[in-house]
Amino acid sequence: MIIVIDGLNRQRYTRLLDEMFELRARVFGQRLGWDVVIRDGREIDQYDALDPAYVIGVNDENRVVSCVRALQTTGPHMLSDVFSSILDGQPPLRSATLWESTRFCVDTEVLDRGNSRNSVSYATCELMAASLKYAQQSGITDIVTVIDPVMNRVLKRSDCAPYGYVGKTTPMGKVSAMAALLDCSDERIERIRRFAGIEGDLFVDQLRELALSDDGKVETEVAQANNSTTLQPTEKQNMQAMLQEYCRDQVADAATMEELDAAKRLTRNLLDAGLISASRA
Amino acid sequence: MSVIDLSKIPVPEQNLRSYLDTVCETYELDFAAYAGIDPIQQTIHGFVNYPEDWQAHYVKQGFQHKDPALLMASRSIAPVDWQRLRKESMFEKILLAGQEFGIPEQGLTIPVRGPYGDVGLFSVTRNCTDHDWKLLKASILGDLQHAAVHLHDHVMKTNILTRRLTHPSLSIREIEILQWVAAGKSQQDVADILSISNRTVEVHLRSCRMKLGALTTAQAVGRAIGLSMIHPV
CATH class of the missing domain: 3.30.450.80 (Transcription factor LuxR-like, autoinducer-binding domain)
Structure with a gap:
């Protein structure tokens, strides 16, 4: 599943972001050998300070398995500076409805080869489809994405071939980099979904969002315990009871008005989702 | 402030x-x-x-x-x-x-x-x-x-x-495309001439309009001629 982290909610997801920066260090620093700065095992550059949006894929154990970073092309972005060699020193495209995507990667150590939900291929397609969807929902029509030739081949194989390129393929570390153009159209998203067999929602729901946040550890354990096997009726009731108890505790333990509001909102959301019942909440 | x-x-x-x-x-x-x-x-x-x-x-x-x-x-x-x-x-x-x-x-x-x-x-x-x-x-x-x-x-x-700082700066490809448009070529014509996809031409034209502060392609062509970025044909 996919979660979007941006400048508005990033303070709640420091664990996920750290894992993402570690994944980027392994991929871009070690595997691809790009000239990136790694500190404490994390690859973080100046663009991460500009409040970009991160589209992040997580597996069933709530671990980061894929990620990509998006910036507007109207302001500072990588092709206008760090990656200008790809454009041969030419000024980059600038459009209100064009975003730049960089640092697209998946965790090849955790994921396997095949085409199950736990494969490199599925994770790549899920991340690609979700990042196009997120852009589309923001009124964006096209994405210029900086990728390596391997990722370019993966895109072509996944029925998601770029419709064009800007600049030229440029040597960078052990592999080269190139800038490809993708449209954020329903047709493209549908083709990727069909190729990988992705059904249902791409993005996590509110409950999972909470579980993935820094203060969601309690629920993570509850969710993991329940996810390990198919939910039996009694287990379902147990989960409902635990969630209801959790909501009651959150309301009772709220120290500030904000916390109380947040607790009430969570209860409301869970009620709306039918995960707890009104009588006992 | x-x-x-x-x-x-x-x-x-x-x-x-x-x-x-x-x-x-x-x-x-x-x-x-x-x-x-x-x-x-x-x-x-x-x-x-x-x-x-x-x-x-x-x-x-x-x-x-x-x-x-x-x-x-x-x-x-x-x-x-x-x-x-x-x-x-x-x-x-x-x-x-x-x-x-x-x-x-x-x-x-x-x-x-x-x-x-x-x-x-x-x-x-x-x-x-x-x-x-x-x-x-x-x-x-x-x-x-x-x-x-x-x-x-x-x-x-x-x-x-x-x-002064934001003098519009167009790439060679953007200028090339705008020049063909000024010469009366359609978007598809330009795509065929340059052997690129129609949508690549479109994205470049959108960028040209934005950089030149123009709402339409015709206005962008006018401004580009005014700034001597392309030749009047």
Whole structure:
């Protein structure tokens, strides 16, 4: 599943972001050998300070398995500076409805080869489809994405071939980099979904969002315990009871008005989702 | 920083307030507002078409310094639907105050980032149900993104220093495409001539228009000729 982290909610997801920066260090620093700065095992550059949006894929154990970073092309972005060699020193495209995507990667150590939900291929397609969807929902029509030739081949194989390129393929570390153009159209998203067999929602729901946040550890354990096997009726009731108890505790333990509001909102959301019942909440 | 109301500056060709009215009319919106932060000039530019009494109340309360629609949206790259801000108690307070002045609760703010750390925030509102809002949003968001950047670039260029810094800089490919368009070739013709896809031509033309501050391709061609970037054919 996919979660979007941006400048508005990033303070709640420091664990996920750290894992993402570690994944980027392994991929871009070690595997691809790009000239990136790694500190404490994390690859973080100046663009991460500009409040970009991160589209992040997580597996069933709530671990980061894929990620990509998006910036507007109207302001500072990588092709206008760090990656200008790809454009041969030419000024980059600038459009209100064009975003730049960089640092697209998946965790090849955790994921396997095949085409199950736990494969490199599925994770790549899920991340690609979700990042196009997120852009589309923001009124964006096209994405210029900086990728390596391997990722370019993966895109072509996944029925998601770029419709064009800007600049030229440029040597960078052990592999080269190139800038490809993708449209954020329903047709493209549908083709990727069909190729990988992705059904249902791409993005996590509110409950999972909470579980993935820094203060969601309690629920993570509850969710993991329940996810390990198919939910039996009694287990379902147990989960409902635990969630209801959790909501009651959150309301009772709220120290500030904000916390109380947040607790009430969570209860409301869970009620709306039918995960707890009104009588006992 | 001081607040400058551009709509009260008597420059006829820059009637930005009427631009907001046009946007509202075109896209079935109730109100529109723009706030731009220029780090070079150290100023905040603002103009809105909200009712006068709400504007007065907003400034009197100093809402511009604490409005989450401005402070938080500037940290997003995507438009921020106000539904996402409702958990902020300050936003709730401003929304409640606004209701007394007939300001709708459905709204969104589009953040624009410019090349020099300049930030623009373009907000629109509409009184309608959640369902209608969702539908309207999906159909007009792309156009609103263009309007937001156009507006922002325009406002930033009212500052002479910024205007000097932002001399439009087109790539060889962009100039090449614009030159073929000036020679009367269609988008598909240009794609065939340059052996690139139609959509690649389109993306480059969109970029040309944005860089030249033009709303149409014809206007972009005119401006490019005026700036001696392409030859008149």
